[in-house]
Amino acid sequence: MSLNNQESFSPPTFADQKRKTVEVAEFTEDGRYKRKVRSFVLRTGRLSEFQKNAMNQNWHYYGLEHQNQPFDFKKIYGNDNPVVLEIGFGMGYSLVEMALNNPDKNYLGIEVHTPGVGACIAYALEKEVKNLRVICHDATEILRDCIADESLGGLQLFFPDPWHKKKHHKRRIVQPRFIQTICQKLYAGAFVHFATDWENYAQQMLDVLQQEPCLQNTSNTNDYIPRPDFRPLTKFEQRGKKLGHGVWDLYFLKTTE
Numbered sequence: 701m702s703l704n705n706q707e708s709f710s711p712p713t714f715a716d717q718k719r720k721t722v723e724v725a726e727f728t729e730d731g732r733y734k735r736k737v738r739s740f741v742l743r744t745g746r747l748s749e750f751q752k753n754a755m756n757q758n759w760h761y762y763g764l765e766h767q768n769q770p771f772d773f774k775k776i777y778g779n780d781n782p783v784v785l786e787i788g789f790g791m792g793y794s795l796v797e798m799a800l801n802n803p804d805k806n807y808l809g810i811e812v813h814t815p816g817v818g819a820c821i822a823y824a825l826e827k828e829v830k831n832l833r834v835i836c837h838d839a840t841e842i843l844r845d846c847i848a849d850e851s852l853g854g855l856q857l858f859f860p861d862p863w864h865k866k867k868h869h870k871r872r873i874v875q876p877r878f879i880q881t882i883c884q885k886l887y888a889g890a891f892v893h894f895a896t897d898w899e900n901y902a903q904q905m906l907d908v909l910q911q912e913p914c915l916q917n918t919s920n921t922n923d924y925i926p927r928p929d930f931r932p933l934t935k936f937e938q939r940g941k942k943l944g945h946g947v948w949d950l951y952f953l954k955t956t957e
């Protein structure tokens with residue numbers, strides 16, 4: 701190695717390491733590593749210096765870690781406002797916009813893609829958003845381990861990976877079990893808002909949401925709602941639009957039962 705290379709070497713930082721800890725390793729009874737069906741692929745996209753610095757310098761404020769007990773939202777946000785959870789926020793721009801537009805709500809974003817987490821924190825900082833926290837971890841584990849029952853005011857999932865091929869449909873995050881877990885975590889009157897640009901996935905979302913007795917569809921036509929103005933355009937939605945894709949929004953409420 702040349703002296704130059706030695707000089708430019710810098711040890712991996714917190715942000716560089718984060719992608720290695722996005723899930724909890726689980727083992728079978730005989731000690732073998734349990735392979736999980738994941739809804740994500742850890743993309744190799746480079747974490748830019750800008751995203752890395754945003755994460756390293758501001759994690760103490762914006763970042764939350766996976767833990768084996770429920771988050772204390774009052775302590776985290778310093779108020780009792782409803783907490784809206786967004787799963788898979790991508791680069792996070794639409795999430796930051798929503799937090800900015802709704803100061804009477806607290807937002808919690810989960811994303812496994814570290815460049816997205818860094819970009820989201822940088823944008824939140826630029827906009828001086830205070831009612832937002834982010835987690836870089838598998839959302840299914842966060843829901844299972846860190847969110848108390850009946851503690852969420854809303855759950856939003858915008859343009860989740862559609863896993864086009866039929867043999868991969870089991871990797872879609874929206875499954876009956878996922879919806880049951882969500883229902884447990886929402887309090888009465890809370891919302892579930894999904895959007896997708898993949899018609900076949902929209903149909904699957906509708907089927908599983910309609911099967912859940914604690915949820916009520918707000919659609920006048922008992923299927924989808926018109927695209928609401930309060931949902932900012934996301935990066936994936938924009939990409940789909942360029943490709944001529946349609947968009948399906950689903951908006952359900954948890955009943956008081």
Ligand SMILES: C[S@@+](CC[C@H](N)C(=O)[O-])C[C@H]1O[C@@H](n2cnc3c(N)ncnc32)[C@H](O)[C@@H]1O
Pocket residue numbers: 739740741787788789790791810811812813816837838839840858859860861862873934935936937
């Ligand atoms: C197709 S992208 C959409 C991103 C963004 N919502 C948008 O519309 O631009 C889906 C995102 O969900 C994230 N994701 C998928 N499964 C996840 C999980 N179990 N936990 C956290 N993030 C997940 C992926 O990393 C990816 O960034």
